[in-house]
Amino acid sequence: MMMMMKLNSSIPIFRFLNFNSPFIKSYCPFKFSAATRRTMTQFPNFSIKNSKISPTHTAEDSPLSEPENKSQSPPHKPWLIVGLGNRGKKFNGTRHNVGFMMVDAIAEAEGISVNTANFKALIGEGFIGNVPVMLAEPQTFMNASGESVGALISYYKIPLKQVLVIFDDLDLPFAKLRLLPKGGHGGHNGMRSIIDSLKGSRDFPRLRIGIGRPQGRMDTINYVLRPFDKQEREELEFTFQQGIEAVRILLLEGFDKSATFVNSIKAIEQLR
Numbered sequence: 001m002m003m004m005m006k007l008n009s010s011i012p013i014f015r016f017l018n019f020n021s022p023f024i025k026s027y028c029p030f031k032f033s034a035a036t037r038r039t040m041t042q043f044p045n046f047s048i049k050n051s052k053i054s055p056t057h058t059a060e061d062s063p064l065s066e067p068e069n070k071s072q073s074p075p076h077k078p079w080l081i082v083g084l085g086n087r088g089k090k091f092n093g094t095r096h097n098v099g100f101m102m103v104d105a106i107a108e109a110e111g112i113s114v115n116t117a118n119f120k121a122l123i124g125e126g127f128i129g130n131v132p133v134m135l136a137e138p139q140t141f142m143n144a145s146g147e148s149v150g151a152l153i154s155y156y157k158i159p160l161k162q163v164l165v166i167f168d169d170l171d172l173p174f175a176k177l178r179l180l181p182k183g184g185h186g187g188h189n190g191m192r193s194i195i196d197s198l199k200g201s202r203d204f205p206r207l208r209i210g211i212g213r214p215q216g217r218m219d220t221i222n223y224v225l226r227p228f229d230k231q232e233r234e235e236l237e238f239t240f241q242q243g244i245e246a247v248r249i250l251l252l253e254g255f256d257k258s259a260t261f262v263n264s265i266k267a268i269e270q271l272r
Helices: 022-027 034-042 095-110 142-156 189-197 220-224 230-253 255-271
Strands: 002-006 012-016 079-083 116-118 121-128 131-138 163-169 177-180 206-210
Touching: 079 095, 079 142, 095 121, 095 131, 095 163, 095 206, 095 220, 095 230, 121 142, 121 230, 131 142, 131 230, 142 163, 142 189, 163 189, 163 230, 177 230, 177 255, 206 230, 230 255
Parallel strands: 079 131, 079 163, 163 206
Antiparallel strands: 002 012, 116 121, 121 131, 177 206
16 A cells, blocks of 8 residues: 655655554454455555455464464554654764664664654564564654654554653653653653643553753753763663563563563662
């Protein structure tokens, strides 16, 4: 299927629907015949949503199920994992972009390429274990992150409980993690934009990464836009490894176990 949309530019971006995408397979788990594929490619206005096709779902059709074992649990629903930041080279490696950095670390660890421009974001699709995931880095600049995140959630009809947003937090000590099931924006403009795009809903999990507060009289805006120094980057490497593990546990074992893991990290560090 060919779709057209704009990404911060008057130049339209064309995208052909990837039928091998974990997201397309999960939300449209039935198989298309060769003739149907050709029809949908040749006629870009053809819509899956508007189609009157009502195929029967079977174990064989599911991309994650095994037809030999009917007692196996059903396939996992897809997750959207969003890292917040500002696009552009001058913002690379800055405190306000730690959400981007965490998503990049997850992508590298799980072998997912985040290089497709769509929905005003760079996105990548793959799996963590047997859970289909979409990684996203909004390219709207921080204050308008909701334009991208809201569109992704709406288009793919992702339940909010399966949307994880990762962002920097001034109120947490540097390099510390905190996983919450929901909450407000806490003064973070990126989170404020996302909540606004969801009509005020705050019921989605978030992974906060502490960047600490500036010392002395340094302005907060200048502080969050400063790059990390060498020692800070080394500390963050350990934090990212913790974050990768926390995300894996979240997707595969549930929120409570992941939160326990994150909290146990704090307890161990306090004993040192």
